[in-house]
Amino acid sequence: GAVVSQHPSRVICKSGTSVKIECRSLDFQATTMFWYRQFPKKSLMLMATSNEGSKATYEQGVEKDKFLINHASLTLSTLTVTSAHPEDSSFYICSARDGGQAPLYQETQYFGPGTRLLVL
Amino acid sequence: AQRVTQPEKLLSVFKGAPVELKCNYSYSGSPELFWYVQYSRQRLQLLLRHISRESIKGFTADLNKGETSFHLKKPFAQEEDSAMYYCALGRGGGNKLTFGTGTQLKVEL
Numbered sequence: 001g002a003v004v005s006q007h008p009s010r011v012i013c014k015s016g017t018s019v020k021i022e023c024r025s026l027d028f029q030a031t032t033m034f035w036y037r038q039f040p041k042k043s044l045m046l047m048a049t050s051n052e053g054s055k056a057t058y059e060q061g062v063e064k065d066k067f068l069i070n071h072a073s074l075t076l077s078t079l080t081v082t083s084a085h086p087e088d089s090s091f092y093i094c095s096a097r098d099g100g101q102a103p104l105y106q107e108t109q110y111f112g113p114g115t116r117l118l119v120l
Numbered sequence: 121a122q123r124v125t126q127p128e129k130l131l132s133v134f135k136g137a138p139v140e141l142k143c144n145y146s147y148s149g150s151p152e153l154f155w156y157v158q159y160s161r162q163r164l165q166l167l168l169r170h171i172s173r174e175s176i177k178g179f180t181a182d183l184n185k186g187e188t189s190f191h192l193k194k195p196f197a198q199e200e201d202s203a204m205y206y207c208a209l210g211r212g213g214g215n216k217l218t219f220g221t222g223t224q225l226k227v228e229l
Binding site for chain 1: 124163164165166206212215216217218219220221222
């Protein structure tokens with residue numbers, strides 16, 4: 001089946017630094033990837049939709065200058081948390097849509113394992 | 121605005137007992153509903169979607185537009201069903217997902 005990886009799995013950084021998280025689709029091409037954030041014991045919250053070769057679409061309330069998304073290739077999207085602060089500490093999860101030749105209703109999102117960010 | 125509600129944080133049942141995980145939604149458009157499952161130390165994965173009207177691992181879910189519900193059911197719980205279950209509402213062609221808060225299912229022997 002389709003596999004999505006994330007790197008790093010865990011990162012600890014000092015307040016004020018920037019952190020980059022990578023999301024890769026390993027065995028399929030993903031024109032669209034999604035970035036989610038999950039707080040402890042809370043649900044996943046969609047942050048933005050990353051489209052290959054174009055600007056990301058951010059959900060309401062998500063600061064685009066804070067969370068920079070780049071989708072430079074069909075297998076890689078990156079999320080950069082700029083000038084991170086302790087309130088940015090969270091679990092960040094990406095997913096990639098594998099459409100292939102399937103009808104739209106059969107398209108599936110495959111999720112990465114997540115990245116735990118701790119800002120001190 | 122869209123919303124997904126899963127009223128139970130934890131559901132504990134005995135092996136062989138029926139399971140029903142509740143999910144209610146609110147959405148002004150035509151809903152696309154999904155159930156995702158996360159087993160211990162594994163990533164989130166799709167369990168089933170309403171449009172396929174399929175049964176996966178013995179689980180089924182029927183979309184009830186009148187009650188705005190998409191409850192997940194299984195007649196006989198198995199130990200391996202223990203996991204976190206998330207109900208999700210798709211918008212934007214089903215791609216943008218709004219998740220519920222999840223229900224932890226624990227199947228006891």
